[in-house]
Amino acid sequence: MTTFSANLGFLWADLPLPDAIRAAKAAGFDAVECHWPYDTPAEHVAAALAETGLTMLGLNTLRGKAGENGLAALPDREPEARAEIDRAVDYARRIGCGSVHVMAGFAEGDQAHQTFLGNLDYACRAARPHGITILIEPLNRYDAPGYFLRTSDQAASIIAAIPHDNLALMFDCYHLQIMEGDLSRRLAAHREIIGHVQIASVPDRGTPDHGELDYRHIMAVLRDLGWERPLGAEYKPQQPTDQTLGWLPVLRSV
Template sequence: MPRLSANLGFLWADLALPDAIRAAARAGFDAVECHWPYAVDPAQVRAALDETGLDMLGLNTQRGAPGENGLSALPGREAEARAAIAQAFDYAARIGCKAVHVMAGFAQGPAADAAFEANLNFACDMAAAQGATVLIEPLNRYDAPGYFLRDADQAAAIIARLGRDNLRLMFDCYHLQIMQGDLTRLLTRMAPITGHIQFAGVPDRGPPDRGEVNYRHIFEHVDAMGWDRPLGAEYKPGGPTGASLGWMAALR
């Protein structure tokens, strides 16, 4: 079965990030990832990663002002978007992280398309200098109504237009089950451009052993695809994280 990464934006969110990394290692995760680590000294994060032997797989660019959900598709906000991208790659370099999710924000239309693609080219240039990857992620219309990226096909079209070999899709099974469904075929179709895969129960974003998606099948399919990187557990535990981890043994 695939290896597993703990998304520390939701798991052990009550702990300081270095302690959450240690908790993930004790629980048997193979890697970690996070959302917005910027308030934490990167030296402390790097020390916890070195201590546990875990890799930090990815982090997000800043969301922007309260109520915003990213900046990179917002026309006229290019300076802020690029400052957030630079901040993310600087932090990533300090902790040995090799992927940054560039958050698009709430926007639609041709001007948003142009802004997002220009900012992604900027991000890809920065990533190339570090041997890193830029990730883009569609979000579902219920959790993020009005978000720029709505499905995997829209993301794939952007990746094809830009033609950057370090620009990849973040395939979140939770969001894409809600928006498109047919996850088995969609995973296969998007495999050539996918940089990371995440999962959670649908529709409540709870642990993956409940809800409408059979993750035993999904994990077996991903394994059969030849996917050899950790899958990201990005779910809301609904209480103490440790009490929610029964799925790990069951699905493995």
């Protein structure tokens, strides 16, 4: 049976994070993940996780200044990028979160590439003592024009260049269907470096039960590849979250 994680950056986003965790448990999710939890004291999140028995799978580094989308590939911003990596790793440690998505930001070129490599090396070293995995995620050119990391092959090349085994690919089916398509082969090609999989419909980023992707097929591919971890439901509800969950029992039974 497939298991699912609720991404609380989008689902129950109107609730305080501890209450969103409780709502996810009541709705039948198996885990949770989030974007930027830092305004909520870590002890409050840890208490809600302990109360519900859910695990927080991942969180993001902060985006930076207004209009930015991460700092890790921005030349000459290393001190800020590494301060945000430290903040994210410490928060993850305090709530028992297993991974941190290090956001690259808007950049291009070789200098950005080298900056990203250096900051990822720093992140992996900071995260290792706490058993935390560092994730990188390609974003599509429509939602995030100018984002440094755009494709799964680019991510694979970066991961191969980093001498740490706690760096992995966040395979967001929504973003990668838009950028590359052919997800069955993409999943198979990169299976060994995938640390997390996220789902949403394409092209509207709604519930994962319509649009270009048949997630029944995607789940069968993942099952054949030996994937056993929760899939992250990172979609944008068009109505209150509890009214959008008809897909959950259907896909869970696939």
